[in-house]
Amino acid sequence: QAKKAGRNTHFVHQEDLSADSHQRLDIEQALRQAISRDELRLYYQPIIALKGERLVGAEALLRWQHPEQGLLSPDRFMDVAEQSGLIAEIGEWVIRRACEDAMRWQQHGLRLGVSVNLSAIQIRRNNLQSVIVDVLNESGLEPELLELELTESMLLEKSDAFLQLLKNLKKLGVSLAIDDFGTGYSNLSYLQRFNVDRLKVDKSFVLDLSSNEQNRAIVTAVIQMAHSLKLQVTAEGIEHQLVQRILTSLGCDHAQGYLFSRPLEPDAFLGYARSYSERA
Numbered sequence: 227q228a229k230k231a232g233r234n235t236h237f238v239h240q241e242d243l244s245a246d247s248h249q250r251l252d253i254e255q256a257l258r259q260a261i262s263r264d265e266l267r268l269y270y271q272p273i274i275a276l277k278g279e280r281l282v283g284a285e286a287l288l289r290w291q292h293p294e295q296g297l298l299s300p301d302r303f304m305d306v307a308e309q310s311g312l313i314a315e316i317g318e319w320v321i322r323r324a325c326e327d328a329m330r331w332q333q334h335g336l337r338l339g340v341s342v343n344l345s346a347i348q349i350r351r352n353n354l355q356s357v358i359v360d361v362l363n364e365s366g367l368e369p370e371l372l373e374l375e376l377t378e379s380m381l382l383e384k385s386d387a388f389l390q391l392l393k394n395l396k397k398l399g400v401s402l403a404i405d406d407f408g409t410g411y412s413n414l415s416y417l418q419r420f421n422v423d424r425l426k427v428d429k430s431f432v433l434d435l436s437s438n439e440q441n442r443a444i445v446t447a448v449i450q451m452a453h454s455l456k457l458q459v460t461a462e463g464i465e466h467q468l469v470q471r472i473l474t475s476l477g478c479d480h481a482q483g484y485l486f487s488r489p490l491e492p493d494a495f496l497g498y499a500r501s502y503s504e505r506a
């Protein structure tokens with residue numbers, strides 16, 4: 227790369243790189259402290275069943291309440307978390323907190339599911355199953371209410387250990403969803419082989435669904451395929467009522483997006499959920 231770009235740019239490139247890695251190290255250091263200082267937060271974005279417009283659960287989305295920089299989204303620190311290995315500890319915290327919060331909702335009479343994002347690093351470590359077993363036991367959450375979100379690229383992992391892990395998780399009763407569906411490499415036979423329960427259609431197909439005919443064709447096909455494989459479909463990134471109406475007419479099962487709500491801090495989510503259930 228540097229050779230192609232010529233000699234002079236080589237140095238510039240190197241400077242950039244070292245600045246970048248310093249920054250990385252700073253973030254890593256701060257992230258380590260964030261864990262011990264309790265600066266991580268889980269926000270919850272409501273998930274709605276389109277048929278009958280019922281609230282069915284929420285996706286747990288990680289945030290970092292940074293002392294100087296404010297509330298940070300995962301795209302600001304996830305890479306560092308993964309590359310430093312801190313994601314293992316963070317990921318475990320996410321699963322535990324999400325299950326505890328879902329139990330808290332039940333104490334308010336709200337029986338809602340909770341979806342948790344997993345990272346590739348997490349599924350390669352061999353303690354994921356025992357973490358989930360422990361958390362379910364300790365929190366008391368029914369396994370049926372916990373959904374784990376994987377991405378298509380994780381399904382490329384073909385080791386027996388991975389296959390066994392997913393089988394065991396399914397045996398526990400938790401469900402599996404494929405996140406950002408349509409953006410990665412998808413060998414559709416994996417959907418059957420791994421006994422996946424749900425596809426989450428990526429928001430890039432959903433955001434402009436009402437005006438983009440190609441995306442409408444893709445989403446239509448994904449819903450049909452999913453249903454004939456007995457999988458459920460969630461659409462992410464619904465911002466407009468017209469898109470909701472189209473998805474409803476296509477038979478899409480669940481929906482998530484700013485139209486319903488942005489991700490909310492736990493108390494705000496509880497408020498949202500309570501008013502939703504009173505409305506029904």
Ligand code: C2E
Nearest residue numbers: 287288299300320343344345463464465482483484485489
């Ligand atoms: P994701 O799992 O696909 O989550 C959905 C993302 O879309 C969230 O971004 C959410 O805020 C955003 N979103 C929801 N509705 C709309 C909408 O109507 N319009 C638009 N434009 N965006 C919408 P967020 O919270 O910034 O998270 C980004 C990604 O970070 C997540 O994508 C997920 O891959 C990752 N992530 C979040 N929390 C965790 C976690 O606890 N563990 C791991 N491993 N990854 C996480």
Ligand code: MG
Nearest residue numbers: 285343375405
């Ligand atoms: Mg997700």
Ligand code: MG
Nearest residue numbers: 343377405406
């Ligand atoms: Mg994702």
Ligand code: MG
Nearest residue numbers: 405406428462
């Ligand atoms: Mg997604």
